[in-house]
Amino acid sequence: MELPISPWEAALGEKITVPTLSGSVNVTLPKGSQSGNQLKLKGKGLPGNPAGDQYLRLKIVIPKQSSEKVEALYRNLAEQESSFNPRSSLGV
C-alpha cells in the first residue's frame, strides 16, 4: 500500500497517523524519508498469532496549489539545495 507524505514530514521525520488493518497507528517517520522507501509496521498486518507485518511504500506528495509565501519558501529551498540533482542516476 502507498502512504502519501509531505516533503516536510519526510525531511523532518515527523510523527504521522497511518491507517493499518488493525486500526490507525501513530508512526514517527525516519528523518530524510524518501519516495519509494518502505515502512514496516510490525504486527499491524493480517491478524493471526503472531499477527503479520504491514508494509507501506512512501510517496512524497505536495499540495496542488501554492500561495506566494509558499512559492518563496520553495525558491529559497531550491537555492539552499542547488547541488541536489534528483536525476543524477539518469545521467542528466
Place this chain on the structure above:
Amino acid sequence: MELPISPWEAALGEKITVPTLSGSVNVTLPKGSQSGNQLKLKGKGLPGNPAGDQYLRLKIVIPKQSSEKVEALYRNLAEQESSFNPRSSLGV
C-alpha cells in the same frame, strides 16, 4: 519510466532536463506537478514514422540530508501548509 523531481521543481513548475530514447530534452513541468502524474513527451519514444511518445511517471524525491537552514524552511512550509493532509484519501 519514473522521473524523479524535487518538491520545488514540482511546486514551481521548473524547467528540467529529461532523458528520452531520442536524447535529452528540456521540459517545463506543469506548476503543481505531483508524484504519480504522467508526463507525455510527444515523439520522444520509440523511433518510427511517426515516432512514438514517451511517458514518464513523476516521483517527488528529496535530498537525503538537510542542513539546519533547510529544516527551518521545511518547518516554515509545514506552518504555511498546515491545512494540507496528504492522507485525506485514506481517512486519517
